[in-house]
């Protein structure tokens with residue numbers, strides 16, 4: 001007689017682990033993971049799954065964002081909703097319940113979910129990474145992951161085992177095969193066009209049934225002692241029930257339990273694992289973004305211009321990593337001009353274009369400004385210097401080349417608009433709880449005094465204005481990142497940069 005793998009009990013253990021994690025996250029970082037569950041329409045089964053997922057969230061202390069959209073909604077409106085959730089920093093995971101109504105293209109919606117919030121792991125890029133050796137997706141799909149958890153938590157190893165997956169759907173069959181492969185099993189997928197599926201299944205040490213066919217897998221298809229995970233959730237008529245139906249799996253449970261070593265029941269097997277692992281993904285993601293922000297903050301705090309240490313670092317970097325010959329720093333009334341001999345006899349005796357102290361004081365009082373004038377040197381040399389180093393960390397190759405081009409032009413004179421306070425940098429304003437589009441983007445031509453973003457201080461949004469007119473060269477901080485006093489937020493290439 002097979003051991004029954006109790007999915008409910010294992011899921012409960014995992015929920016306790018998640019609740020602990022969520023608690024420590026909120027105690028240590030005052031951060032609550034958030035999961036948005038989007039449902040379109042009123043399909044009975046979807047409503048029931050969604051309510052289970054939302055309940056699972058509240059049980060472990062995760063904030064659930066309930067997005068209930070009407071059946072008739074257009075694809076564009078669903079996509080817009082997804083974008084809004086992508087931009088909401090309180091949302092760490094987004095799940096769009098499937099299936100969507102027929103007039104909406106599932107692929108178009110799913111591929112709009114930011115892969116960093118794709119807790120279902122359905123984004124093509126996540127699946128792609130799952131399929132590749134040596135790559136890790138940001139999220140592993142929950143139901144497949146649940147299947148593997150059930151096995152490993154029941155003491156069943158996967159390495160070198162023969163696993164047969166029945167079904168090749170995008171949401172279970174394919175990803176579970178990839179996970180098994182990653183776990184070093186030898187994997188075979190059987191599907192509607194496979195000949196002699198039974199014989200193949202009979203060789204399996206591990207069977208994952210995800211075909212969507214009620215009781216399709218019979219007892220004599222199973223190798224004695226095999227582990228059988230039944231993903232099927234099929235409703236079959238049952239007049240003896242009040243509801244008129246009951247759920248059965250893809251495996252004939254009664255028969256299988258006479259042969260298998262262990263088997264999952266339906267309900268009570270894989271289902272509760274799916275419901276439990278989705279909030280887990282959101283929670284892990286919240287912890288992860290927290291860690292990333294902390295590291296980013298640590299890195300960027302080097303620039304924190306609690307004068308003079310931030311500027312010292314900046315000056316050191318400019319001197320060590322660039323050919324800049326003159327550097328002018330201004331913070332309010334304080335002004336400093338540094339000159340050095342870069343060994344280039346052609347160095348111009350150029351004076352920096354004057355940049356006035358900020359006069360548009362409130363609510364941002366004084367902003368530290370940095371102006372650099374680079375001495376011309378051979379273009380190739382400049383380019384290689386700029387390619388390997390820049391006073392801006394984390395610049396993409398394209399952006400770095402922008403700086404390289406600037407350097408090479410000998411007109412390197414950008415101004416940093418810095419933070420006057422500690423807060424969260426926001427690219428756009430929030431109106432009625434909705435984040436508006438970014439105030440500016442790289443490449444924009446802006447006017448003096450123009451708002452380039454906002455600083456959120458405990459919900460109070462302070463506009464950040466540029467002191468100079470020019471081109472937005474680089475936005476140094478991302479939306480929602482924490483910034484300290486004096487941190488450079490945006491680099492602007494003043495429109496007078498060509499004047500010598």
Ligand SMILES: Nc1nc(=O)c2c([nH]1)NC[C@@H]1CN(c3ccc(C(=O)N[C@@H](CCC(=O)O)C(=O)O)cc3)C=[N+]21
Pocket residue numbers: 048049052095096097098099120142143233247266267268269270271272273274275
């Ligand atoms: N974006 C998306 N992600 C999904 O993960 C997803 C989806 N769409 N669409 C539908 C399928 C199905 N699914 C289930 C979740 C829980 C149970 C579950 O908890 N079942 C209970 C029984 C439930 C009952 O008694 O009604 C159990 O097996 O014990 C089943 C099935 C998630 N899905």
